[in-house]
Amino acid sequence: MTLIKDKTELNSIAMEFLDLLFARTLDNEQGEIEIKLIKDGVVHSTFQSNYEQIPELSYLGCNNGFNVYFGVNPRVGGAGKKENVINITAFHAEVDYGEIGHKKKPEYDTYEEALETIQAYDMKPTAVIHSGGGFHCYWVLNNYISVEKYGVDVLESINKRLSRDLKADPGTHDLGRVLRIP
Numbered sequence: 379m380t381l382i383k384d385k386t387e388l389n390s391i392a393m394e395f396l397d398l399l400f401a402r403t404l405d406n407e408q409g410e411i412e413i414k415l416i417k418d419g420v421v422h423s424t425f426q427s428n429y430e431q432i433p434e435l436s437y438l439g440c441n442n443g444f445n446v447y448f449g450v451n452p453r454v455g456g457a458g459k460k461e462n463v464i465n466i467t468a469f470h471a472e473v474d475y476g477e478i479g480h481k482k483k484p485e486y487d488t489y490e491e492a493l494e495t496i497q498a499y500d501m502k503p504t505a506v507i508h509s510g511g512g513f514h515c516y517w518v519l520n521n522y523i524s525v526e527k528y529g530v531d532v533l534e535s536i537n538k539r540l541s542r543d544l545k546a547d548p549g550t551h552d553l554g555r556v557l558r559i560p
Contacts, residue, residue: 385437388433388436388437389433389434389437391560392432392433392436392559392560393429393430393433395505395507395559395560396411396429396432396433396448397429398504398505398518399450399467399468399516399518400429400452400467402467402521402522403452403465403467403522404427404428404429404452407427408452408464408465408522409451409452409453409454409463409464409465410425410426410427410452410453410454410456411425411426411427411429411432411448411449411452411453412424412425412448412449412453412458412556413425413426413432413435413436413446413447413448413449413559414446414447414448414458414556415435415439415444415445415446415447416444416445416447417442417443417444417445422444423458425453425456432448432559433559436559445558446558446559447556447557447558447559448556448557448558448559449463449554449555449556450467450468450470450516450553450555450556450557451463451465451466451467451468451553451554452464452465452467453554458554458556459554460530460534460552460553460554461554462554463525463553463554464524464525464526465522465523465524465525466519466522466523466525466533466553467518467519467522468504468516468517468518468519469516469517469519469533469536469537469540470514470515470516470517470537470540470550470555470557471503471514471515471537471540471541471544471546471547471550471551472509472512472513472514472515472541472546472547472550472557473486473492473495473496473512473513473514473515473544473545473546473547474486474492474511474512474546474547475487475488475489475491475492475511475512476488476489476511478511484512484547485545485546486545489508492512492513493506493513495544495545496513496515496544499543499544501517501540503515503516503517504516504517504518505518507557507558507560509557509558510558512547514557514558515540515544515546517540525553530553533553534551534552534553537550537551537552537553538551
């Protein structure tokens with residue numbers, strides 16, 4: 379369980395990150411942010427149209443023993459499936475390292491190996507978040523793009539390519555992906 383001691387720092391980091399990812403879509407009413415709180419196998423989901431409440435929710439969740447996740451791309455319809463993602467705000471890859479907390483052995487043994495690979499990648503991520511056992515890499519788009527226009531398969535193939543290039547977790551390419559809040 380992760381206890382957050384510095385609430386002010388959490389709020390600052392989380393708000394900067396959420397603003398980077400969601401300001402353009404939420405300002406244009408293009409969906410909501412899915413938040414998942416998981417504890418002892420029980421999942422509680424909520425959908426937020428205003429990300430200003432999310433750092434507080436994350437703080438309370440973490441300090442009460444929940445794992446807290448957010449949907450990388452906004453959702454519509456009050457559900458978190460990829461069918462509920464109508465616009466993409468970012469592409470992503472999850473680069474794991476070490477053996478603790480992973481279902482299968484990651485490509486990288488150490489923090490340094492994984493980070494060096496990310497830093498050497500030609501297409502630099504907009505944001506890299508250390509999650510404890512790996513890195514969440516985000517390529518934030520200047521303007522959100524329509525899933526209907528390009529299709530789920532095409533957009534997920536971009537995430538797959540990023541994952542393949544970085545030797546990231548190949549099972550995290552889906553548009554409905556949830557990752558930890560920084």
